Amino acid sequence: MKYEIMNDRIRIFGKDQFDSRDILESGQVFRYSKMDEKTWEVRVSDRQAVIVEDEIGFEMFTSEPHFFVEYFDLDTDYSEIKKNLVWDKNIARAIRYGEGVRLLRAPFFETAVSFIISANNNIKRIQLILNRLCEALGERKKSFFAFPTVEKLLAVDESFWRGIGAGYRSRYLPKAIYALSEIDTADFEGLETKEIRKRLVKLPGIGVKVADCILLFGVHRFDVFPVDVWIEKSYHSYFESGLVSRAKMSEVLVQRFGTLSGYAQQYIYNYRKFIQ
DNA sequence: CACCAGGTCTCTC
């Protein structure tokens, strides 16, 4: 993808492989806000970027351009990925709807905590809880709060999570955070995706779906197809309407899309509101 | 007032 780095911004040329809305509103990140029709803001760990759409593409304002080149995976060519997915009519339609979808390379720990909170929850409330979390424990920056450090998160108990509205997930979070803090993601290198999933689902509050989201967004494994309520609906309308478990759906879909499963899933999820 | 949301856990068969 064509882009240019300056010391306080990134200039992105064209709109066929990058769109703020498609990327930020496709449920892979929760700490973002839409400022107006052309302007979006996103926060990740202790950094922030503001993205403005213009005639020729997008301009991303940030003091850490290299960090965001990596985060938005700007060196990956999505035209190649799309080319290898459009044989499926449903994915092709979803790609046409949201051609600017990209998979973020989000940090492991923040992604894991966020997706534990995401379980049986809606995006608005996930955002609300994460914002309260950052305001309570995150470092105060000029115009936003950072995601809390591991040390800060290790220091709070169940009642803290109840206090910020995390609900019944509050029971899982302290133990899960301790276990996550013991993980060195460098140890994942060389491991099969299935093996990492097996380790993640041992943690409280992490089932197969949450583990797959962590694998996709936080570990950058693409041979996964997280199945949530929306993907379940589209599976029924696209494939079969009979009784199938989510585990079986995910298995069938990964069989179908292989190492591009994560991308296929993201295009479909972004298209979710238009499926029956 | 119900019903729903990027599910997980526990108990039962």
Next chain:
DNA sequence: GAGAGACATGGT
């Protein structure tokens, strides 16, 4: 291993 119910909470 599959199926049923409970579970916090804010939005519609």
